[in-house]
Amino acid sequence: MDEPINVWKASKFLQSDGNDKASFAPINALRIDGADVTDEGDIAAELLAGFFPPTVQPVVEQEGTYRGQLECKLLQKFEIRAAIWRASMDKAPGPDGFSMRVWREVWRALEDEILALMQRSPDESALPTSWKKATIIPLKKAGKDDYTSVKSYRPISLLQTISKVLEAVIAERISYLVETNHLLPKALFGARKQRSSVDALVHLQERIYKAWRGGKTLSLVSFDVKGAYNNVAKEPELHRLRKRRIPEKLAKWIYSFCTARKASVLVNGKRPEEVELPHSGLPQGSPLSPILFLFFNAELLEMAIPKGDSMAFVDDSTAWVVGKDATHNTAIIQEHVLTKLKRWEESSGAVFEASKTAFVHFTRLESGQRSSQAPLTFKNEGIAPTNSVKILGVVMDSTLRLKQHLARAAKRGLAATQAVKRLGNLRPTVVRQLVNSVVLPTIDYASAVWFPGTSGKTIAMLTSTQRTAAQAIIHGFKTVSLEIAETEAAMLAVKEFITL
Numbered sequence: 001m002d003e004p005i006n007v008w009k010a011s012k013f014l015q016s017d018g019n020d021k022a023s024f025a026p027i028n029a030l031r032i033d034g035a036d037v038t039d040e041g042d043i044a045a046e047l048l049a050g051f052f053p054p055t056v057q058p059v060v061e062q063e064g065t066y067r068g069q070l071e072c073k074l075l076q077k078f079e080i081r082a083a084i085w086r087a088s089m090d091k092a093p094g095p096d097g098f099s100m101r102v103w104r105e106v107w108r109a110l111e112d113e114i115l116a117l118m119q120r121s122p123d124e125s126a127l128p129t130s131w132k133k134a135t136i137i138p139l140k141k142a143g144k145d146d147y148t149s150v151k152s153y154r155p156i157s158l159l160q161t162i163s164k165v166l167e168a169v170i171a172e173r174i175s176y177l178v179e180t181n182h183l184l185p186k187a188l189f190g191a192r193k194q195r196s197s198v199d200a201l202v203h204l205q206e207r208i209y210k211a212w213r214g215g216k217t218l219s220l221v222s223f224d225v226k227g228a229y230n231n232v233a234k235e236p237e238l239h240r241l242r243k244r245r246i247p248e249k250l251a252k253w254i255y256s257f258c259t260a261r262k263a264s265v266l267v268n269g270k271r272p273e274e275v276e277l278p279h280s281g282l283p284q285g286s287p288l289s290p291i292l293f294l295f296f297n298a299e300l301l302e303m304a305i306p307k308g309d310s311m312a313f314v315d316d317s318t319a320w321v322v323g324k325d326a327t328h329n330t331a332i333i334q335e336h337v338l339t340k341l342k343r344w345e346e347s348s349g350a351v352f353e354a355s356k357t358a359f360v361h362f363t364r365l366e367s368g369q370r371s372s373q374a375p376l377t378f379k380n381e382g383i384a385p386t387n388s389v390k391i392l393g394v395v396m397d398s399t400l401r402l403k404q405h406l407a408r409a410a411k412r413g414l415a416a417t418q419a420v421k422r423l424g425n426l427r428p429t430v431v432r433q434l435v436n437s438v439v440l441p442t443i444d445y446a447s448a449v450w451f452p453g454t455s456g457k458t459i460a461m462l463t464s465t466q467r468t469a470a471q472a473i474i475h476g477f478k479t480v481s482l483e484i485a486e487t488e489a490a491m492l493a494v495k496e497f498i499t500l
Helices: 003-016 042-049 078-086 100-123 161-181 199-214 234-241 248-255 290-304 327-348 402-423 428-444 447-453 456-474 482-487 494-498
Strands: 030-032 036-037 133-140 152-160 217-225 262-265 307-312 314-325 356-363 376-378 380-381 386-391 394-397
Touching: 030 042, 036 042, 042 133, 042 152, 042 234, 042 262, 078 100, 078 161, 078 447, 100 133, 100 161, 100 248, 100 314, 152 161, 161 248, 161 290, 199 217, 199 307, 199 314, 199 356, 217 327, 217 386, 234 290, 290 307, 290 314, 314 327, 327 356, 327 376, 356 386, 394 402, 402 428, 402 456, 428 456, 428 494, 456 482, 456 494
Parallel strands: 133 262
Antiparallel strands: 030 036, 133 152, 217 314, 217 356, 307 314, 376 380, 386 394
16 A cells, blocks of 8 residues: 555545545436436447537637737757656556657657657648547546536546647747737736636735725626537637737647547447547647637636726636625626627637626625625526635635635545545555645645635634644544644644645
8 A cells, every 4th residue: 555556546536435426436327308328338429419519600700911920930859858758657648548658768769750740730730630539538527416417527638648749839839929928918817827726816805805995895707618628619719819919820730720620438448439529629638728718718808897807717707896886886797797798609609607607796894885685697597696606716705704715625624634544554654645745735725815814713623634634644642732743743733834
C-alpha cells in the first residue's frame, strides 16, 4: 500500500465510499422515454446523442473585411519539445494507445519529422484525419440522485497525444497574442495566466463591498451555457476569432480542427465503432478548447448594462446591477441583461439552461427597498431570488457571511480525512502526503475570499477536521491536544496554512 500509485487509487475509491456514484463507476442502465436501456452499445449511442444534440442554427453576422490580423510565425522545435515535456507522461491515451511517454522516448530519433508535420499542419490549415478521432469517457457528475439520465454525465475526450502537443502549442501562441494585444475583456477569467477562479471571486466580492459602501444593493444573475464546449458552433467561432485579429492561418486551422470529427463512447470497457459528429464543437480534454471558448463568449462581457457589469470564468458567467432599489435592479436585469442573452444565443447557436440560472440580491439590509422578492422571467420560467448562489465552487450567501460554504468545506474535508484514515497501515509520511494533497486543498479553496470575514466559531469547524487529519498521521489518542498533534504531524495550524 505504500506504493504511490496504489495509495492514490485507494484514496480515490474511498472518497467515493465505493458506491455506484463514483465518477468511474459502471453504467448499468439509462432510462429513455420511460424504458430502461441496458445494452452497452445502446447506452453509448444514447450518451453520444445527449452529449451532441441537434443545435440551433446560428444567425452569423456578415463577415465583411477583417483588418489588423496579427502575424503567425512558424512553429519552432523548442515549443514542441516543451509541450511534450510539460504534459503528464501517463495520462490516458487516445484511440492510438500512445501515451505522452512514447513521444518523449522517440523525440531524439523523430524530432525533425515531428517538427515538419506540426509546421505543415497550421500552414495548410489542415489536420490528419486520425487526429480528429476521440474516445469519449462518460463521467458521472457529483451529487446527482439519478444516474439513469444522460444529463447526469459529462463527456471527457481522450485524444491522440501527438495532436494534443500541437493543440497545446497553438493554445500558448493564442494566449500570448491575447495578453500582449489585449484581445479579450479583462473580466474574462480562466484559461489565462493570473486570472484564476479565486481572482474572479475576489473581483466579484470587491464589487459587492463597493456597492455596500455606497449604500446600495448588488443584484446578480448567473447563467450557464448548455453543453458549453460541445455546443460551440464553428461558424460564429471563426468569425469571432477573425474579428479579434487572430492570424488567418490559425483561424482556418481551428475551423478545420472543429470539422469532420469522429468519436466513440467507451461504456464499461466496451467501445463501439466511431461515428462522425455532425456538430462536434470543441472537444473536452483538448488543451486548446478553454482559450477558444473565451473567444466564443467574449461578447457577453461587452454588452452594456446600465449601472452594472459582468464577468465570466470560461463558461460560467454572471452579470449584475447596482442600485438602492432591488426591484429596479430586477427590472434592469430583465430588460437589458436577459434580452441581450437571447440575442447572443441567436447569433451563437448556443443555449442557456434556465434551470441553472440563479438570481440573488447581495445586501445585509432586508428592510425598505434594498431587497425584493420580484422574480425574473427567462425562457418562460420564473426565477425567484434566492438567499445564496454557488459561483465557481463557493456558496455565496446574500450577506457574504459564507457560513454555508465553510460548513460545506469542513464536511467535505472531514469526509476526505476519514477516507484517508480507512486506508490504514500506512507510514506517517504517506498519510501526510495524502492529507496535504487531498484534505487541505478541500478546506483551503478560495480562502482569499472567505477568510477575512471568518470568526472563531467558523474557524472551529475547520479545526475539527484539522484535528482528525493530525491524528490520522500520528495515530495518536483522540484526547491529545491539537497543538501537540499538529507539531508531531508537522502540520501548520489552520490559520497559518490558510493565510500562506
